[in-house]
Amino acid sequence: MAKRLTTYILIGLVLGLVVGWAINAAVVGDAPDAAAADRLKTIAGWIGIVTTIFLHLIKMIIAPLVFGTLVTGIAHMGDTGALGRVGLKALLWFVGASLLSLTLGLVLVHLLQPGVGLNLPLPPMTATTDIDKSKFDAAQIITHIFPSSVVDAMASNDILQIVVFSVFFGVAITAIGERAAPLVRAAEGLVAVMLQITDYVMRFAPFAVFAAVAATLVERGPQVILSLGYFMLSVYIGLLLLWVALGLLSFLFIGPRARVLLRYVREPVLVAFSTSSSEAAFPRTLEALDRFGVPPRIASFVLPLGYSFNLDGSMMYMTFASLFIAQAYGIHLDLGTQVAMLLTLMITSKGIAGVPRASLVVIAATLSMFKLPEAGLLLILAVDHFLDMGRSATNVIGNAIAAGVVARWEGALDPPEPPEIEPPHAPGRGFAGKA
Numbered sequence: 001m002a003k004r005l006t007t008y009i010l011i012g013l014v015l016g017l018v019v020g021w022a023i024n025a026a027v028v029g030d031a032p033d034a035a036a037a038d039r040l041k042t043i044a045g046w047i048g049i050v051t052t053i054f055l056h057l058i059k060m061i062i063a064p065l066v067f068g069t070l071v072t073g074i075a076h077m078g079d080t081g082a083l084g085r086v087g088l089k090a091l092l093w094f095v096g097a098s099l100l101s102l103t104l105g106l107v108l109v110h111l112l113q114p115g116v117g118l119n120l121p122l123p124p125m126t127a128t129t130d131i132d133k134s135k136f137d138a139a140q141i142i143t144h145i146f147p148s149s150v151v152d153a154m155a156s157n158d159i160l161q162i163v164v165f166s167v168f169f170g171v172a173i174t175a176i177g178e179r180a181a182p183l184v185r186a187a188e189g190l191v192a193v194m195l196q197i198t199d200y201v202m203r204f205a206p207f208a209v210f211a212a213v214a215a216t217l218v219e220r221g222p223q224v225i226l227s228l229g230y231f232m233l234s235v236y237i238g239l240l241l242l243w244v245a246l247g248l249l250s251f252l253f254i255g256p257r258a259r260v261l262l263r264y265v266r267e268p269v270l271v272a273f274s275t276s277s278s279e280a281a282f283p284r285t286l287e288a289l290d291r292f293g294v295p296p297r298i299a300s301f302v303l304p305l306g307y308s309f310n311l312d313g314s315m316m317y318m319t320f321a322s323l324f325i326a327q328a329y330g331i332h333l334d335l336g337t338q339v340a341m342l343l344t345l346m347i348t349s350k351g352i353a354g355v356p357r358a359s360l361v362v363i364a365a366t367l368s369m370f371k372l373p374e375a376g377l378l379l380i381l382a383v384d385h386f387l388d389m390g391r392s393a394t395n396v397i398g399n400a401i402a403a404g405v406v407a408r409w410e411g412a413l414d415p416p417e418p419p420e421i422e423p424p425h426a427p428g429r430g431f432a433g434k435a
Contacts, residue, residue, distance in 0.1 A: 009205055063155075063157055067162055072297070089406050114327065144160075166304075202284065232387060272396045276389045277392055344369065
């Protein structure tokens with residue numbers, strides 16, 4: 001089933017490109033510019049309903065799945081010492097991977113120079129974008145980590161807050177011991193049910209992928225890709241090289257098995273790429289890591305943390321976007337300023353995964369901090385969706401590698417299962433039934 005689903009998703013991706021391009025060409029050829037734009041936006045809105053429904057169904061799963069997997073994972077660890085050890089190793093890897101992504105991005109921006117030669121006039125200082133930066137405040141970011149209501153955290157799918165509550169809940173279960181055993185069994189049952197629901201929802205993934213790609217091409221057309229083609233190509237070269245670098249690092253830790261990790265996570269990576277949402281890939285990534293041999297007690301802890309602290313693709317994208325804007329306006333930044341700006345991006349991007357268009361929010365706020373025109377974001381807003389596809393897929397790869405490395409670091413990497421086999425969801429087997 002998993003192998004067929006990947007094939008169907010690829011077919012949906014290709015058909016979406018063809019149909020979206022064809023509709024755009026037909027409408028643009030039959031109507032004036034203003035009327036065509038309105039018609040294209042309306043058509044894209046109706047097509048995009050399918051993708052919106054799919055993403056809503058995925059988000060419906062995430063909160064109970066993160067809670068259930070974290071609680072069972074912590075319970076199976078047996079003590080808070082193991083939890084702290086795994087958490088520390090995960091955070092060390094996250095910081096290292098973020099620094100690698102930022103450094104590689106900095107080097108490539110200077111080598112490829114995607115913004116040099118544009119020589120754009122500086123916009124007025126009052127020119128801004130419509131991006132909401134109200135949540136970009138250090139005090140708010142720190143306090144937002146801790147939920148005032150777990151119900152509200154789950155209702156808003158705030159993964160970081162759910163992680164914090166789940167850690168408290170899991171540690172309390174471990175401290176209570178046998179009296180909390182029914183709660184552990186209930187959490188295991190919850191995970192099994194959520195994975196079964198995931199199986200149902202993922203059957204609609206090819207239709208969602210088709211709709212997502214078609215709607216984007218219908219509204220924006222191929223010309224938006226061509227207008228900033230070199231910038232997009234530069235970013236994707238950076239993301240590809242980051243995949244290679246992370247793969248080589250994982251080979252040092254995991255050994256030869258690292259070469260086949262992509263085979264196990266190819267479906268969630270493709271889902272993340274096609275829908276521009278790494279959240280959509282979360283349930284399947286958990287299952288893929290289980291089949292690869294990462295124990296659920298580690299995967300269920302590292303993966304949710306990674307969704308807030310290990311956004312490798314987003315790090316690369318923010319590096320390119322920030323320095324591209326400086327190059328496009330001919331603004332010279334010395335190396336020290338560039339390094340300071342990138343470190344600011346790394347620190348301020350942690351923990352705001354739940355903010356809409358988080359990467360753009362961080363970039364907009366950082367630009368103003370370093371006296372760069374915030375209106376420069378308007379240059380890349382048109383192609384942000386296409387770049388979001390690449391960075392979402394890279395975030396999934398980066399978090400999957402992080403879980404594999406931490407499992408090997410713990411000496412707990414299990415023998416792999418064949419990647420094509422559909423994972424069982426019955427209670428007592430599969431993810432929920434393993435330690």
